Amino acid sequence: MATYSTNQFKNGLKIILDGDPCSITENNVVKPGKGQAFNKVKAKNLRTGRVLERTFKSTESVEAADVDEMNVEYLYSDGEAWHFMEPTSFEQYAADAVAVGDAVKWIKGQEVCVMTLWDGSPLAITPPNFVELAVAQTDPGLKGDTAQGATKPATLETGTEVKVPLFINEGDILKIDTRNGEYVSRA
Amino acid sequence: MTKNSWQSTASKDVIIERALMLKNIRAFFDAHSVIEVETPLLSHYSTTDPHLNSLRSSFREQTCYLNASPEYAMKRLLAECQQAIYQICKAFRDDELGQYHNPEFTMLEWYRPGYDLLQLMEELAALIETLCRNTTIEPGFEYLSYQQAFEKVTGFNPHQITSSECYQFAVSNNIEIPQGLTAIDEVDDWLDWLLTQRVLPAFKKDGFTFLYDYPASQCALARIESNAEQVAVAKRFELFFGELELANGFFELTDADEQLRRFQQENQRRIQAGKEVAGIDENFIAALVHGLPDCSGVAVGLDRLLMTLSRTKAIDQVLSFSWDRA
Numbered sequence: 245m246a247t248y249s250t251n252q253f254k255n256g257l258k259i260i261l262d263g264d265p266c267s268i269t270e271n272n273v274v275k276p277g278k279g280q281a282f283n284k285v286k287a288k289n290l291r292t293g294r295v296l297e298r299t300f301k302s303t304e305s306v307e308a309a310d311v312d313e314m315n316v317e318y319l320y321s322d323g324e325a326w327h328f329m330e331p332t333s334f335e336q337y338a339a340d341a342v343a344v345g346d347a348v349k350w351i352k353g354q355e356v357c358v359m360t361l362w363d364g365s366p367l368a369i370t371p372p373n374f375v376e377l378a379v380a381q382t383d384p385g386l387k388g389d390t391a392q393g394a395t396k397p398a399t400l401e402t403g404t405e406v407k408v409p410l411f412i413n414e415g416d417i418l419k420i421d422t423r424n425g426e427y428v429s430r431a
Numbered sequence: 432m433t434k435n436s437w438q439s440t441a442s443k444d445v446i447i448e449r450a451l452m453l454k455n456i457r458a459f460f461d462a463h464s465v466i467e468v469e470t471p472l473l474s475h476y477s478t479t480d481p482h483l484n485s486l487r488s489s490f491r492e493q494t495c496y497l498n499a500s501p502e503y504a505m506k507r508l509l510a511e512c513q514q515a516i517y518q519i520c521k522a523f524r525d526d527e528l529g530q531y532h533n534p535e536f537t538m539l540e541w542y543r544p545g546y547d548l549l550q551l552m553e554e555l556a557a558l559i560e561t562l563c564r565n566t567t568i569e570p571g572f573e574y575l576s577y578q579q580a581f582e583k584v585t586g587f588n589p590h591q592i593t594s595s596e597c598y599q600f601a602v603s604n605n606i607e608i609p610q611g612l613t614a615i616d617e618v619d620d621w622l623d624w625l626l627t628q629r630v631l632p633a634f635k636k637d638g639f640t641f642l643y644d645y646p647a648s649q650c651a652l653a654r655i656e657s658n659a660e661q662v663a664v665a666k667r668f669e670l671f672f673g674e675l676e677l678a679n680g681f682f683e684l685t686d687a688d689e690q691l692r693r694f695q696q697e698n699q700r701r702i703q704a705g706k707e708v709a710g711i712d713e714n715f716i717a718a719l720v721h722g723l724p725d726c727s728g729v730a731v732g733l734d735r736l737l738m739t740l741s742r743t744k745a746i747d748q749v750l751s752f753s754w755d756r757a
Contacts, residue, residue, distance in 0.1 A: 280624070301616075303704060
């Protein structure tokens, strides 16, 4: 079992806390002058996204998490799993609904996503920051309505609903920011 | 590396404030007839302190160390010159990095022959009062013994507590227990932890506090004497601004045999902690044999003092180039 000592702690280091892989986001030395030092750590649980706070007596060891990240291409979904391929080795990975999470709202096929692997299994999928998707359904905008910032709902080809400006029509290809789920422009 | 990483992490105002602070410190010691000295930053010896890790370098393929503190060398000068001395120098420590730590930092250290611990605390307070002029800091000082400070907030006497009692105290008061700190660890580890969790947060937020008469087991290079209740305590103090430690002072141990014994004990603790044994600086021991005057000495972290004076929140903000840009 690989371990890290507290003096190896730094941002981005992957460790196991409460049985889950976590990524350190903050590491501070607490030391009341001379004497024993402690490390106060914030870490993001890579499975749940929750942030944990933990303190360690310095020189304590913590189990390392075998976490990798790689770029993969989204192939298709069979309803139970989402299939991705590493484009140089052509190796395929099946991610379950938990791992795919919100990424499912933005991917239809061929997007390059970041896949986080824990002990070789898909743990999380991060979609590209921007995707281009067609509008499957939206009501026609009212003619002559030029109010600034007015929006209406539109359903994309992935089934996800987003707010779009009134001039958008069915069949338009839209650029969407997946980090906040907002319309950016027509593609 | 970001686009602006060539630039200083301190503002121009703080860079100027540092220059002023250094000038005022030198003027203070000049007026008090304390002479400025220089000692090597690079040494053949590291420190035996089990909680400090020296940075290592090499000269002609021989390992040498960047000094973690100028203490040993300054005491050698003191034994020879028998007069008040001060130094402003860099000190280096491995593994120390964070909001209040940088692996390289600036230290002010001075020694006063004939002074006891209280006289030195008062001189440090006088220096800080001088430096607080033209700042928004009101220089007020509280003096608390280690025992008073603990009794006030925990109700227990730190000189009589055990590790398992500390553990019980933490559990029943819902205090987080760090991973790796157990009921069989040394009581000093527990006292250090409870100090950060209960005692320091009760200190005046916007003022200075002297904490003195530490447990004898935390004596480091201080003398051990009996207090009014006939309990052996270390004649050592630390100065805090709010919860931030600024300085550590000793009524200095001058007994060479006792010093050597403590170094050997510290090395035993280094072995137990899986750390490398530190060579014992024989020149320092020889200086004690020759004779160190009765004296008190203190080390002040000048970067943290500048953080206090400039009301900045992180050490990076007072360093020209903090570690990530050094």
